[in-house]
Amino acid sequence: MKTLIQATAILALTAGMGMAQTVRLGTEGAYPPYNLINDAGEVDGFERELGDELCKRAELTCEWVTNDWDSIIPNLVSGNYDVIMAGMSITPERDEVIDFTQNYTPPSSSSYVGLSDDVDITGGVIAAQTATIQAAHVAETGATLLEFATPDETVAAVRNGEADAVLADKDFLVPIVAESGGELSFVGDDVPLGGGVGAGLRESDTELKEKLDAAIGSMKEDGTLNAMITKWFGEDALTYE
Amino acid sequence: MFEYCANPDTLEGVRWVSCYLTTAKHMMFYESFLVVIGLMLITVPCAMAFGFGGALAARSHVAPLRWIGKGYAAMVRGVPDIAFFLFVPLALDQGLEWMRHKVKCPDWDQPIRQGNDFVVCAQAKLPLGSAPQWQHETYGIILAVAAFAFVFGAFAAHVLSGAMNAVPKAQLETAEAYGMSRGQITRRILIPQMWVYALPGLSNLWMVLIKATPLLFLLGVQDIVYWARELGGSKTSAYAYPHPDWRLYYFLALLVFYLGLTKVSEIGLSRLNRRLSRGQATMAGEEQRKATA
Incomplete structure (x- = not known):
């Protein structure tokens, strides 16, 4: 028994040494089902499972860290972690500051959710999370934009009447509407926004970008990515052809 | 925690609550209370060291030292705290990494700043x-302590130099007449007597420091406010324990915690004040003398 423990310990040590450098993955941990902190206090969700699989395929040792959404790009750029996987849509504005891998969810829609169907989404008060594509969209429509630091607060603002509706990724809103017991409902048409969700990297990190791109590509090819999307976002979610 | 918690979906009533409140995530919430208290206890001596340095430098007879002492207090007091809370850790972190980079990788040919x-x-990397x-977490906490100590040190420096000026001049002149050197006067007469004048200002600072701890999250330390918001937010069935928006209850718990902390500090500070007033030529000291006489 004792030799067995020693053997596994040595094996674990040497295996650790053999692997490439540790890549730190930064996420928000407040955007279920993309990313969340589960009741064991660990990062969980679609991006956790996807990220772990990508690291396995790219033969990287990965570690998850959480960071506030507001400062998630500055902290990437100053090197606190190496990759952002936080439900971040690929947009030209963000692409000027950081680099993105190819997307790992297809460009999907954002939706409005309110307490009733007859909410005025072009002239009312619309809640959205700060520095998101949804916030930028609301600002353009002429509605009054109400910004919050976390996604959860945007929904809470609709529930307590502070905002008429919330605009967020449909995948995030679907379980919330489904479990609200009829209190919340989708309003108006879906809005197609952004170029899908991708992993963000420093512009100087070209080698890591290639590795992750290849891993995402291989997951798209063998269908594992589609299976993962269906598992976390339901049967109706958009998948790759 | 308990054995019956294995399957949260089947639980009800008290058992659900007991399991819910003992999840690993809640344990992290409880730990963060200790982190916050511990952090304040480390920050106070550091901030006092900065404050003492600043106050003594501001009184110095050497002009450059005096400029540094006065400049430090004036600059930090004049710029919004939040700017320093963001600037100090970032500058410290990048400064340290830059120095390590120069020492450890002299052959590096790429620029450090790329866009x-x-x-x-x-x-x-650090x-x-x-x-x-x-x-990484400990490093983050150390940076946070440095930022807090730097900012609160400047306020403490101002309070302490005010207190030093409040010590009756006659005391210092008498000491001089006894043939004490400047250093001796500072150590034996000035510093022991200034505390009673400094205490009201310092206790104010302590109270502000207690309330400033939520700024920690800005620096990446997961403090009690972060956990209260995270745990209290409504949870869908993506979580093991779904519940509606319970932030109110979590923030009520924080309210009780902060009020308790304030009360305990008030009791402690008033005791300290009584102790420091003993034998002093102040009104409080005079009252104590009369009461015993």
Whole structure:
């Protein structure tokens, strides 16, 4: 028994040494089902499972860290972690500051959710999370934009009447509407926004970008990515052809 | 925690609550209370050291030292706290990494600043990219303590130099008449007597410091306010314990905690004040003398 423990310990040590450098993955941990902190206090969700699989395929040792959404790009750029996987849509504005891998969810829609169907989404008060594509969209429509630091607060603002509706990724809103017991409902048409969700990297990190791109590509090819999307976002979610 | 918690979906009533409140995530919430208290207890001596240094420098007879002391207090007091809370850790972190980079990777030929990116070689990272998570967290806390000490030190410096000026001149002149050197006067007469004048200002600072701890989250330390918001937010069935928006109850718990902390500090500070007033030529000291006489 004792030799067995020693053997596994040595094996674990040497295996650790053999692997490439540790890549730190930064996420928000407040955007279920993309990313969340589960009741064991660990990062969980679609991006956790996807990220772990990508690291396995790219033969990287990965570690998850959480960071506030507001400062998630500055902290990437100053090197606190190496990759952002936080439900971040690929947009030209963000692409000027950081680099993105190819997307790992297809460009999907954002939706409005309110307490009733007859909410005025072009002239009312619309809640959205700060520095998101949804916030930028609301600002353009002429509605009054109400910004919050976390996604959860945007929904809470609709529930307590502070905002008429919330605009967020449909995948995030679907379980919330489904479990609200009829209190919340989708309003108006879906809005197609952004170029899908991708992993963000420093512009100087070209080698890591290639590795992750290849891993995402291989997951798209063998269908594992589609299976993962269906598992976390339901049967109706958009998948790759 | 308890054995019956294995399957949360089947639980009800008290059992659900007991399981819910003992999840690993709640344990992290409880731990963060200790982190906050511990952090304040470390920050106070550091801030006092900065404050003492600043106050003594501002009184110095050497002009450059005096400029540094006065400049430090004036600058930090004049700029919004939040700017320093963001600036100090970032500057400290990048400064340290830059120095390590210069020492450890002299052959590096790429620029450190590439557009927006701050790039140093992997060996110069602080902590190393391969270091376990707890080291990153400890490093973050150390940076936070440095930022707090730097900012609160400036306020403490102002309070302390005011208190030093409040010590009756006659005391210092008498000491001089006894043939004490400047250093001796400062150590034996000035510092022991100034505390009673400094205490009201310092206790104010302590109270502000207690309330400033939520700024920690800005620096990446997961403090009690972060956990209260995270745990209290409504949870869908993506979580093991779904519940509606319970932030109110979590923030009520924080309210009780902060009020309790304030009350305990008030009791402690008033005791300290009584102790420091003993034998002093102040009104409080005079009252104590009369009461015993």
